[in-house]
Amino acid sequence: MSEDRKKDSPEQADFRVHCRSWLSNHVQKDPTTRLPQSAIEIMHTNQMDYLRDWQGKAYEAGLIGCDYPVAEGGGGLNDCQIIANQEMQGADKPFLPNILGLGMAAPTIHFHGQQGIKEGLLPRLFSCEDVWCQGFSEPGAGSDLANVQTFAEKKGDKWVINGHKVWTSLAHFADWMILLLRTDKSDKYDGLSYFVVPIKSELGKTVEVRPLIKITGETGFNEVFFENLEVPEDNLLEGLGKGWQVAQTTLLHERGAGPMVTPSSGGGNSKDDNHVGGAYSLINLAKNSPRNGRTAADDPVMRDKIMEMIIRQEGSKQGARRARIEALCDHPMRIPLQSKLVMSEIRQDCGALAMEIEGARSTLYINDDNAPVGGEWPLAYMNSYGVTIAAGTSEIQRNIMGERVLGMAKSK
Amino acid sequence: MTQPKNFAFGDDEKMLRDTARKFLADSLPTDKLHQLVAGNPDLYRDPECLWDKALWQQIVELGWTTVIVPEEDGGMGMSLVALTALIEETGRAGLPSPFIVTSNSSLVLRECKTDPACRLLGEIAEGTTATLATIPKSGSWYALDCDVQIADNELTGTAYFVQDARKVDKFIVKAKSANGIALYEVPANAEDVEVIADAIIDLTRDQAHINFNNVKVTDDQLLAAPEQGCEALDNAEPGILTLVAADMCGAAEWQLQTTVEYTKVREQFNRQLGFFQAVKHPLVDLMIMIDHAKSLTYNAACAIDSEPENAAEFARMAKARASDVAAFASNRSIQFHGGIGFTWECFVHLYTKRQKHNQILYGDASYQRARLADLLMGPVAI
Numbered sequence: 001m002s003e004d005r006k007k008d009s010p011e012q013a014d015f016r017v018h019c020r021s022w023l024s025n026h027v028q029k030d031p032t033t034r035l036p037q038s039a040i041e042i043m044h045t046n047q048m049d050y051l052r053d054w055q056g057k058a059y060e061a062g063l064i065g066c067d068y069p070v071a072e073g074g075g076g077l078n079d080c081q082i083i084a085n086q087e088m089q090g091a092d093k094p095f096l097p098n099i100l101g102l103g104m105a106a107p108t109i110h111f112h113g114q115q116g117i118k119e120g121l122l123p124r125l126f127s128c129e130d131v132w133c134q135g136f137s138e139p140g141a142g143s144d145l146a147n148v149q150t151f152a153e154k155k156g157d158k159w160v161i162n163g164h165k166v167w168t169s170l171a172h173f174a175d176w177m178i179l180l181l182r183t184d185k186s187d188k189y190d191g192l193s194y195f196v197v198p199i200k201s202e203l204g205k206t207v208e209v210r211p212l213i214k215i216t217g218e219t220g221f222n223e224v225f226f227e228n229l230e231v232p233e234d235n236l237l238e239g240l241g242k243g244w245q246v247a248q249t250t251l252l253h254e255r256g257a258g259p260m261v262t263p264s265s266g267g268g269n270s271k272d273d274n275h276v277g278g279a280y281s282l283i284n285l286a287k288n289s290p291r292n293g294r295t296a297a298d299d300p301v302m303r304d305k306i307m308e309m310i311i312r313q314e315g316s317k318q319g320a321r322r323a324r325i326e327a328l329c330d331h332p333m334r335i336p337l338q339s340k341l342v343m344s345e346i347r348q349d350c351g352a353l354a355m356e357i358e359g360a361r362s363t364l365y366i367n368d369d370n371a372p373v374g375g376e377w378p379l380a381y382m383n384s385y386g387v388t389i390a391a392g393t394s395e396i397q398r399n400i401m402g403e404r405v406l407g408m409a410k411s412k
Numbered sequence: 413m414t415q416p417k418n419f420a421f422g423d424d425e426k427m428l429r430d431t432a433r434k435f436l437a438d439s440l441p442t443d444k445l446h447q448l449v450a451g452n453p454d455l456y457r458d459p460e461c462l463w464d465k466a467l468w469q470q471i472v473e474l475g476w477t478t479v480i481v482p483e484e485d486g487g488m489g490m491s492l493v494a495l496t497a498l499i500e501e502t503g504r505a506g507l508p509s510p511f512i513v514t515s516n517s518s519l520v521l522r523e524c525k526t527d528p529a530c531r532l533l534g535e536i537a538e539g540t541t542a543t544l545a546t547i548p549k550s551g552s553w554y555a556l557d558c559d560v561q562i563a564d565n566e567l568t569g570t571a572y573f574v575q576d577a578r579k580v581d582k583f584i585v586k587a588k589s590a591n592g593i594a595l596y597e598v599p600a601n602a603e604d605v606e607v608i609a610d611a612i613i614d615l616t617r618d619q620a621h622i623n624f625n626n627v628k629v630t631d632d633q634l635l636a637a638p639e640q641g642c643e644a645l646d647n648a649e650p651g652i653l654t655l656v657a658a659d660m661c662g663a664a665e666w667q668l669q670t671t672v673e674y675t676k677v678r679e680q681f682n683r684q685l686g687f688f689q690a691v692k693h694p695l696v697d698l699m700i701m702i703d704h705a706k707s708l709t710y711n712a713a714c715a716i717d718s719e720p721e722n723a724a725e726f727a728r729m730a731k732a733r734a735s736d737v738a739a740f741a742s743n744r745s746i747q748f749h750g751g752i753g754f755t756w757e758c759f760v761h762l763y764t765k766r767q768k769h770n771q772i773l774y775g776d777a778s779y780q781r782a783r784l785a786d787l788l789m790g791p792v793a794i
Contacts, residue, residue, distance in 0.1 A: 007416070298793045300792065303785040304782065304785070306789070307732070307788070310729075310784075311732055311733050312704065315707055318704070318711045319704055319707040321419075322419070322706070324417070324418075325419060334703065335703055342704075395693070398692065398697070402686065402692040402695065402696045403692075406692075406699065408686030408695070409684035
């Protein structure tokens with residue numbers, strides 16, 4: 001932690017003291033139910049209620065939305081969200097549930113919304129009074145996102161929306177959605193527009209949310225159907241035909257490469273953390289897993305594989321550090337654009353290796369009392385495919401970097 | 413102790429690095445390097461030692477060899493991060509020179525803390541070059557393993573895998589005595605020293621084994637006494653691993669950029685090669701791997717100066733990752749150049765060969781991971 005503190009601005013240093021003091025005094029009672037591994041696997045109301053309470057308290061304490069203007073419900077500070085995140089991640093607190101709101105909707109609304117929209121929606125987003133979801137993918141628009149067909153038509157002073165979104169995480173709890181849709185069928189990119197639309201208040205009327213079941217057996221994402229949903233002109237961000245441009249802001253933040261730092265608590269990849277998902281936690285797992293008459297920690301092949309995972313994770317961590325040192329980066333977007341791809345593939349390979357270490361016992365799932373680490377590793381491994389596919393598949397990420405950073409010919 | 417966030421890479425380091433990059437791009441473009449070292453493809457040629465001595469004199473005048481020599485010994489006393497950045501540039505240029513071996517020598521001498529070692533550091537700051545004669549015939553990287561003996565002030569035996577042996581003025585010789593491992597300074601042209609060149613794959617350096625036929629030494633040449641030699645070598649090892657990792661990062665960046673440029677000019681099926689994802693995606697993977705290796709390398713360099721308790725761990729991470737990157741960069745750079753990539757006239761083989769040599773030096777990737785596992789997990793139970 002002292003490394004983080006070393007080059008804080010005076011404002012950051014004061015704010016760090018505030019964060020640390022609040023976090024050490026704030027007692028977050030234990031949940032009465034098992035929490036999922038991340039926000040996009042929240043299935044039940046009691047899970048959401050518990051996490052919503054945590055986010056609300058952290059917001060009241062000023063640890064969420066720190067860098068947004070006060071008028072938008074933010075803290076009006078400079079570069080302080082990163083400080084809050086470092087302190088929250090080190091404080092063994094739950095994760096924030098309104099992840100799509102904080103990570104994608106908030107920066108998009110901040111950069112592209114009218115003042116009334118910002119002031120009306122962002123404070124309730126930060127406090128988690130309103131949960132947000134993201135309406136981008138459709139059955140015919142996955143990697144080819146600009147092919148979306150959900151359509152908005154102007155009738156009087158209202159926009160009337162019809163269509164079908166899919167893989168929509170948190171829609172079953174959502175009050176609001178950021179929605180990429182089509183307003184002109186004659187132009188693929190310039191025919192796109194970007195709206196914020198109500199979900200919960202329209203359920204049973206013009207909006208229907210149907211849950212999908214993931215390979216893990218968990219719910220948490222959904223299909224969303226619109227039938228003549230009416231929204232006012234103010235809900236259109238940046239103007240007609242600007243949807244693709246606005247979506248770039250969302251995607252950049254979704255991939256961890258945008259200007260606004262996403263509030264984050266829970267987890268982290270520090271050396272001493274033992275949570276499921278980090279490479280260092282594999283060491284203890286190996287020491288507690290029998291293999292070939294010894295433990296997996298005494299098997300040279302497994303040792304090699306664990307070290308390779310740790311080196312990859314440390315490389316990614318040091319890369320994030322180097323990305324902030326301009327003199328050590330030849331291209332400004334080279335490391336930021338890697339973060340989502342690298343993080344998701346490390347997580348996936350880490351899960352696969354953890355199951356290899358667990359051996360026969362890795363067949364036991366979270367509903368088996370004998371499963372090592374509560375069966376969380378097989379669950380994490382399967383859930384990792386959500387991350388290598390969502391927010392632009394790993395293959396699309398490689399296209400983007402090959403074309404935008406290395407300048408190679410477009411693959412389409 | 414903790415590291416500064418910016419890897420201690422400030423304005424001075426940046427200026428030094430930028431000057432070096434431009435100097436090497438101007439004085440040693442790749443076609444000139446190829447002319448210099450690859451003029452004779454004869455499979456059965458005698459071992460060569462091809463380098464540009466005039467260019468080296470300019471480098472000495474630029475002060476690169478004084479960077480990590482302490483100020484009290486006549487050097488600039490800059491951070492290891494500054495030197496790491498310079499080595500990254502010499503790797504990018506594929507520079508044949510005694511720079512890295514002299515830097516390695518300085519790293520060891522800094523740990524010796526004796527009068528002869530300080531004197532030799534001062535000479536290095538003034539342009540003397542040196543290399544380590546420390547490796548036994550088995551190729552073991554352990555400081556304790558040694559095929560040279562010291563007895564009655566005479567060195568006998570052979571040092572193997574001595575890097576750039578025919579470019580330097582001085583050898584730093586590891587010698588076993590009854591009391592442990594000592595380090596001696598021996599002039600390259602000393603009597604009874606026999607330098608026998610190895611025929612190696614890499615065209616951008618030379619290597620030799622050196623016979624010491626009852627070479628007489630005095631106390632003035634004793635850099636580290638038998639009780640201190642192993643410790644000095646062990647303490648210098650993270651720095652040595654970090655520098656070779658930096659060389660590989662720089663060379664891998666050359667391999668990446670050169671191959672990417674080729675995918676923009678070469679067309680097949682009426683499309684640029686880069687259109688095809690079988691070509692594009694591995695090059696993106698290479699870019700990501702280089703970035704990780706480079707970040708780990710700067711982290712290790714910074715740790716050696718300001719977080720020494722973790723330096724060994726971070727240096728092994730850097731060398732392991734950089735070695736894997738070097739292998740992948742070499743593999744893809746030849747493959748994606750197609751038929752031309754398999755010819756002597758295409759420049760990519762120069763870097764493939766340098767990288768292969770670097771991958772092996774001081775322990776390859778799996779060796780580093782095994783040593784890292786001992787640090788992080790404890791030794792294997794038997």
